[in-house]
Amino acid sequence: MQGVEATREARGGTGLTERQGAVLEQALRLLVDGGERALTTAGVARAANCSKESLYKWFGDREGLLSAMIAFQASKVRTLDVSAEALDAASLKAHLVAFARDLLEVLSGEVSLALNRLAIGQASREGSKLGRLLQERGRRPIGRRAGALLEAGRKAGLLAFDDAEEAYGALYGLVVADWHLRLLLGEEAGMMKKDFSQRAERAVEAFLRLYGAKV
Secondary structure, three states: OOOHHHHOOOOOOOOOOHHHHHHHHHHHHHHHHHOHHHOOHHHHHHHHOOOHHHHHHHHOOHHHHHHHHHHHHHOOOOOOOOOHHHOOHHHHHHHHHHHHHHHHHHHHOHHHHHHHHHHHHHOOOOOOOHHHHHHHHHHHHHHHHHHHHHHHHHHOOOEOOOOHHHHHHHHHHHHHOOHHHHHHOOOOHHHHOOOHHHHHHHHHHHHHHHHEOOO
């Protein structure tokens, strides 16, 4: 079996250069430290030591930059583009656990919490686009990549389900439960981060009891 860490996509297929990724990291840091008002092209260019012309060339307008930031953050939840023929029970479980652990780590980070809190705060504001961008560029791409892994597991005869979206919803619910909501409401993150690996293992084991193919 190939090593999960060696074979998973490093950036979820974003196609970004290392320099562009570094710029987005700086933009995300500005957002965490100063809120949405701090996210200006001038501020990002200054923090990332690049020109505003480069920012417009790479990401377009401010909405394009925000969209790229969200996609970049979502790409940190890595999944392997794997064929059914390459899977057995052990490798499928390993990939699912790795996905679950990444999901927990990304959702608990300052950046994801800041983005989600901003989106919640703007939810009732007319014309607010952040919530839509989080869905379109964040959660849905993560779900598509995880869904492809579940489909490969089904084709390999290791999983049994009728609806891939429903199966992914069950996996997501088992991994995240009310944990993310508690973080968003300010519960101490340090206390909740201690058992990521154990939480991921338990969630995947519960998922496989529900959706594992009965041999």
